[in-house]
Amino acid sequence: MxxxxxxxxxxxxxxxxxxxxxxxxxxxxxxxxxxxxxxxxxxxxxxxxxxxxxxxxxxxxxxxxxxxxxxxxxxxxxxxxxxxxxxxxxxxxxxxxxxxxxxxxxxxxxxxxxxxxxxxxxxxxxxxxxxxxxxxxxxxxxxxxxxxxxxxxxxxxxxxxxxxxxxxxxxxxxxxxxxxxxxxxxxxxxxxxxxxxxxxxxxxxxxxxxxxxxxxxxxxxxxxxxxxxxxxxxxxxxxxxxxxxxxxxxxxxxxxxxxxxxxxxxxxxxxxxxxxxxxxxxxxxxxxxxxxxxxxxxxPAPKAPATDVSGAGNSRTAIGRRLRGRWRPxxxxxxxxxAIGGGVTALQAGGIGGSDTEDHGNRTTAAPGAALPDGFTPWHRTVLGGRKDIPDELRCVARGDGVFCGGGGVVAARISAKDGSRAWTALSPGIPVQGMHLVGATDDTVLGYRFAAEDAPQDPDTEVVAIDADSGRELWSAPAGGRSTAVTGRTEDAVLMGDAVVTVDATDTAFEARDAHSGEIAWTQPFPAGEQCAPVPMGADLLAMCATDAELSASSVRHPTLYPVDRTSGTWGEAIEVDGPAVPMGDADGRLVLLQEHWEGAAMTGYDGVVRVDPASGKAAYTRLSTTYGGTPGMAGGTVYVSGQTGLVTALDPATGRKKWSRQTSVEGASGPAAGDGALYFSSATGRVVALSPADGTSLWTTDPRADGLTGEQGASPRVTVAGGALIVAAAGNTVFAFDARNPPKPG
The missing domain is CATH 1.10.510.10 (Transferase(Phosphotransferase) domain 1)
Structure with a gap:
């Protein structure tokens, strides 16, 4: 070239x-x-x-x-x-x-x-x-x-x-x-x-x-x-x-x-x-x-003709998603x-666009308007889990002056947002499922996953556990089934909707909605016959994404179905068929956005289309992307982002499929984005963080790695949590650290 x-x-x-x-x-x-x-x-x-x-x-x-x-x-x-x-x-x-x-x-x-x-x-x-x-x-x-x-x-x-x-x-x-x-x-x-x-x-x-x-x-x-x-x-x-x-x-x-x-x-x-x-x-x-x-x-990546087809679907012939079973790591x-670290990394061909450069000399910050937690100083902590041989990363959410983290051998832990001091930790004795971290937190309750110990076969394999946010006392637990990874491509067997948590029951046959603090069941709704489902949040609304038993058995979910679910009663709306395989991203303008997966044989190579589902009308609109984007997808502010293994971040308009911008960064295998005032944050398992401008992808700053972790990883959920003007970052080895977004650590 x-x-x-x-x-x-x-x-x-x-x-x-x-x-x-x-x-x-x-x-x-x-x-x-x-x-x-x-x-x-x-x-x-x-x-x-x-x-x-x-x-x-x-x-x-x-x-x-x-x-x-x-x-x-x-x-x-x-x-x-x-x-x-x-x-x-x-x-x-x-x-x-x-x-x-x-x-x-x-x-x-x-x-x-x-x-x-x-x-x-x-x-x-x-x-x-x-x-x-x-x-x-x-x-x-x-x-x-x-x-x-x-x-x-x-x-x-x-x-x-x-x-x-x-x-x-x-x-x-x-x-x-x-x-x-x-x-x-x-x-x-x-x-x-x-x-x-x-x-x-x-x-x-x-x-x-x-x-x-x-x-x-x-x-x-x-x-x-x-x-x-x-x-x-x-x-x-x-x-x-x-x-x-x-x-x-x-x-x-x-x-x-x-x-x-x-x-x-x-x-x-x-x-x-x-x-x-x-x-x-x-x-x-x-x-x-x-x-x-x-x-x-x-x-160059193979080109596909850009089309926008409204209605039932398109003529794609990609093989459906292989069954992504539970991984007990x-x-x-x-x-x-x-533990992999060191060396000169190779580069992904065809991944650099005309504007894909990174300005490392420019250290303009995002200047968030939100204040730092009272008494905040940058901090760095390791949250020990129930087993030293489980190195899973945590994921965190911020509520008030507390940061709640969970994943791997940790059901949940409370850390002070201002200095990282630990208030309490609830441990999980068993071997975790890859990618299942924290369910979420309300003002008074934290919800996480607990996995059964290997020497306790009588215990449920997986439980959703509710913990009092102040004391760390366990409030209730419930066995949970779920085929979310196989159905949706995401490990969300339970979702927090306001003050209620929606789970898949232990038999994989129904949704259960509970009060997050008391555990009292508000409603139970069986799945349609011959289907298994996973909960999908869309802003304040709830959807069910389902696949037939036959497709799940064949490890190929090509025709998922979406159902609107009434959060109060659990009543299901009319079915909306989707041309898949597709992964839900989030909501934009009252529509659920999904990315269509592109498969070559048995390998998923990236994403080549966008689906927008309107639950009110029951319509699905399809847009082909001009190329196949490989990497980890995410969504913020109505825009879809794909982070490539070699650090390339691409912003896509879900309504048109148009590429808004691409930016080459030095953060390989990043997950994200997390949105703050005037910035998007992407981070890898190494703890390296890059801040980009949402408008054009301009690099605002980049930090050095903080942990020994896997680069080139795909599919990880966002690792950065915004707590006012502070960024809370989860990295490999249950490392959690925080710094001022207006004064990030300087490289070197």
Missing amino acids: SLRAGDPAEIGGYPLEARLGSGGMGTVFLARTSSGRPVAIKLIHQQFASDSEFRIRFRQEVAAARRVSGAFTAAVVDAAPEADHPWMATAYIEGPTLAQRIADDGPLRGAGLRSLAIGLAEALRDIHRVGVVHRDLKPSNVVLSAEGPRVIDFGISRAADQQTLTMTGRVIGTPPFMSPEQLQAPRGVGPRSDVFSLATLLVYAATGRGPFDADSPYLTAYQVVHEEPSLDAVPAALRTVVEPCLGKEPEGRPSADELLELLRDLPSELGESAADGPGAAAGRTRDVLTEHHLATRDT VLAAAVAVA
Whole structure:
């Protein structure tokens, strides 16, 4: 792609010709040496130049890449890691990444698969012979050149005799291709961690799927650590080689030299006869967290014709939502993924629009009009849960001078808004459900979820618990069922509506409405026959979103139905059919806004349409988006926002589907938005917060990370709570902190 206004004309004396890719950490340009040789120059974003830890990491990347100069890697041509604006130039390798190749043409077979395997093993041998551990082998870091495969990106590598930096809040790997030890103890990984990653990559090349693929990075990480790999679709000859490489213990795996010897013995017709084996042609997946490396070309997202169809629906043929069952997080995996930190993150192709830049020098604040809590000083606390091995993040709400937080092993806790001191904590003994945090709070009551202990099978799996806001005393509890995640794509089995809480009963057959403080049942309303439902708030109104038992059993909710529900009596209105899969976002102008999911095979790749449902008329209006937006959606002030994994935030008008603006930020995997006076706040699991102007997405300020957490996460609920002029932020490891929105912490 061509250079943009504001791009430099040259770097280090190398004239620039084009952009190759850009994102949160830096930009890669195509340039030429004086002899005409093409080179790829990685220019690190200026805001990281003042980050001493990042500079150390970048110097290590340059040093590691210089030590590796084999035939199957990209050689360093020049570098200036100490420059005011650091950069590194490597030999330019033309060709698609392995991720692009598998996505476009499906799995490899025969001589092509064998050549790839041998080439990558040779590259790994060369890397290890000079004492470097790559630590991020994955499909987007392999370029398929005309001369053979090339391994690129040494951004998180290390010399075998160095200590690994722990950089808060930056990705150091991609769970489907990480070794068990990298997930559990990243400081101690050695060369045989790369052997494990290479084996996962070869399984991906042969089948289109990784050997531990799951519906979320958390589950994937658990399977890497604890489960056996899925190798049924791997050609038999290759399976005998990769299987020992996927052993849980590093010492049981072959070295890169030993692996190369085994691969050279493979037959040239590798896998040709297995082309019709299970999954051989079905798995055209993409690298789930970072689809393209910095040095690959930008690939625009597929365009869809924009249409606005009022009435019953459109002709979309996307596969419906797979059943998103309850996830009792596997403890080791959750800890492992939450602990990921450090390194230069890759960038998502096609995610940068014409205005997608971040002004890090501009620290204009939002100037909220609301006052700070009396006696407020910035604070930082950790809320301990019932089990130390559950690292779930909390979510918080503010009421008066109290902040109420819950999630994971905490049903609810009360913290002082002014200084973070803890008044009380109610613990949950069991293993939580992913994404289920706090139900909500009234002036006198807090409602959260409690999960049964593993040694108490007689207790309800899930309960809604009401707690007195002042004393922390439990008021009542009720068993709760619910298939909200499968039906709506959101984990809201209970919703607070004024002073009442609406739940799904323990049998998954009816709504129950209770007084939030007393627990007295106001009404019970059975679901329609053959359907299961979840409550959906729309401002002050309540809707039920339902799916048939047949669709739920098939793990494919393509035709959900909405019913208006009278909050006083529980009476249901007329059914409104919706063309799905669709996720409810919120209300705008008296209509419920939903985003339509776009599916490619078994993978949900983003959102490609908006549905607006008018409960009064029973009509649903549909608008196609001009492209598919991937990331975490949210809504504030009548506008829909999608936060991409690499920090791109896009604002969409739900009435027209038009993109209002896009802004590239440095907050990867952000959830949000939370709205304050004159600002929108987005935050990641690392606790990094960015404030954007609602009008045009201008960056007002950005903070540094505050916790070790997962970046690149999708689907998380908002982590920022506005308490007057203060921001309360929940981060990984049950970390909660607060600061003045008018005087945010300065980076560095």
